[in-house]
Amino acid sequence: MTTAARYHAPVPRPSVEAERRKQILDAACAMIAKHGLQELRVAEVATAAGLSSGTVHYYFDTKKELVNAAFEYNFANSLERRKWLRRAAGDxxxxxxxxxESYLPGKGKSLRAWRVWAELWAEGMRDPALRAVNESLYGQWRDLVRDTxxxxQHEGSAREGDPEQLANMLIGMVDGLAMQVLLHARAMPQQRMRETCAAFIDQLVAAKGD
Amino acid sequence: MTTAARYHAPVPRPSVEAERRKQILDAACAMIAKHGLQELRVAEVATAAGLSSGTVHYYFDTKKELVNAAFEYNFANSLERRKWLRRAAGDxxxxxxxxxESYLPGKGKSLRAWRVWAELWAEGMRDPALRAVNESLYGQWRDLVRDTxxxxQHEGSAREGDPEQLANMLIGMVDGLAMQVLLHARAMPQQRMRETCAAFIDQLVAAKGD
DNA sequence: TCGATAACTGAATGGCGAGTCAAGTATTAG
DNA sequence: CTAATACTTGACTCGCCATTCAGTTATCGA
Known part of the structure; x- marks a missing residue:
């Protein structure tokens, strides 16, 4: 053949990868929150995303890869949704x-995110990659609370004491109580969690004459 | 037929069921702690228990039944190991x-029990039966801490305040921090969890002039 | 329209593992 | 020893589902 095709600039279709990945990961998070990792099916994720299972594998070689990416996506989303907390001014x-308050397991996105996190915790006990994701969120969350x-304290509205330790107490408490809220424990509905956390702040963080 | 076999008292072999079930459930807990529910294999439980997979199915019709029983077994064990806490006298x-201190995720039994619990939490978000198991432990634990x-307070060594709320703060904190210890979070090794919990008791529970 | 590549499809494959079962073995009282 | 029942085995079945892949479609610049 004399095909002197070298004059043709290779002009592929523009990439939709970024968009498609998000679409898939979002569906994956939804399915993880709904049915748990245990019963996560690649085909189900595909359907939820309006795609075929083949397409999911076009973007994620294995299920494990998909799941890990979904956890990271969930993590990134949590941060994104809370960016405003950093900048917020005022007391x-x-x-x-x-x-x-923003971390209470409530409805919608927040509830979904918590459920996905709970799955990550269980899975993270074995998978170092997932532990790294937890490390990241835990670290950022602790920093945010500690700095606040x-x-x-700087302002005088909080009593003295190691802020990092106080932060650890508070976020530990939030995690533990959130778990019970997610499990629908009778003794710990969302409202009681709210009150309990508020009481902690009033009693241990806020300055006496507040 | 002339088979007047009715003079034979039906005398079966004595039951080894109780023993065998324990043996299987213990192996199941060990496997759950080691590999997680995700990768729990009935055959593996059987091997760990020194039995054949057929025998496991002789005592537990389905895997789900086995797993639920294992969670209950883990729960009962936790209580058993801590009976002394109730009776203990003194300050x-x-x-x-x-x-x-006894609830810190340490080594051996304690670590295993925590890992199994973490799996139960994840699974319990969907399974009402498992939620009931959680409800039980959570309740008993809260009662123990609250009463203590x-x-x-009665003795004057603790400051005033709703003991149930204080108990909820403390056990929530323990659960949340334990999760991070289990995940090997850099910022939360076991020793720091110990210190953090101790600080909470010193600062929020103990009476001032203590 | 063509050539090139990206994106997508869904039927087919292959492996895995829960649950079954037919065939044993063990222990008892009589 | 015999009959009765409890217990044990492990090879087999059968369905499920991740992954593959040969083929199709879409979108681009020229």
Whole structure:
């Protein structure tokens, strides 16, 4: 053949990869939150995303890869949804209360995110990659809470004490109580979790004469 | 037929069921702690118990049944191992510290039990039967901590405040921090969890002039 | 329209593992 | 020893589902 095709600039279709990946990961998170990792089916993710199973594998070689990416996506989303918390001005103590409020397992996105996290925790006990994702969120969350407490102390609206330790107490408490809320424990509906966290802040963080 | 076999008292072999079930459930817990529910294999449980897979199915019709029983077994074991905490005499505040110490995810039995619990949490978000198991432990644990705090208050070694709420703060914190310890979070090794819990008791539970 | 590549499809494959079962073995009282 | 029942085995079946792949379609610049 004399095909002197070399004059043709290779002009492929523009990439839709970024968009498609998001679409798939979003569906994956939804399915993980709904049915758990245990019963996650690649075909189901595909359907939920309006695609064929083949397409999912076009973007993610294995199920494991898909799941890990979904966890990271869920993590990134959590951060994204809470960017405003960093910039927020005003009374740091009040801001701390808002931060905690925003982390209560509520409805919609928040509930979904918590469920996915709970799955990650279980799976993370074995998978180092998932542990790294947890490390990231845990770290960022702790930093946010610690800095806010420190700011309140600086302002005099919070009593003295190691802010990192206080932050660890608070986020540990939030995680543990959230788990019980997710499990629909009778003794721990969302409202009680809210009150319990608020009481902690009032009693241990806020300055006495507040 | 002339088979007047009715004079034979039906005398079966004595049951080894109780023993065998324990043996299987213990192996199941070990496997759940080691590999997670995700990769739990009935055949593997059988091998770990020194039995054939057929025998496991002789005592547990389905895998789900086995798993649920294993969770209950793990729960019952936790209670059993901590019976002494109820009876223990002496300074209630000191007892509270011992209780928390005994719940730190340490080595051996304790670590295994925590891992199994973490799996139960994830699974419990969908399975009502497992939620009931959680409800039971959570309830008993909360009662133990609440009563101990109340006793300390009665004695004057703990400050005033709703003991149930304080108990919820403390056990929530323990659960959340334990999760991070299990995940090997850099910022939360076992020793830091110990310190953090101790600090909570010192600062929020213990009476000022203690 | 063509050539080139990206994106997509869904039927087919292959492996895995829960659950079954027919065939044993063990222990008892009589 | 015999009959009765409890217990045990492990090879086999059968369905499910991740993954593959040969083929199709879409979109681009020229």
């Amino acid at each position: 740091p103590l009040e801001r701390l209360r808002e931060i905690i 407490i420190a700011a309140a | 209630p505040l000191e007892r509270l510290r011992e209780i928390i 705090i109340a006793a300390a």
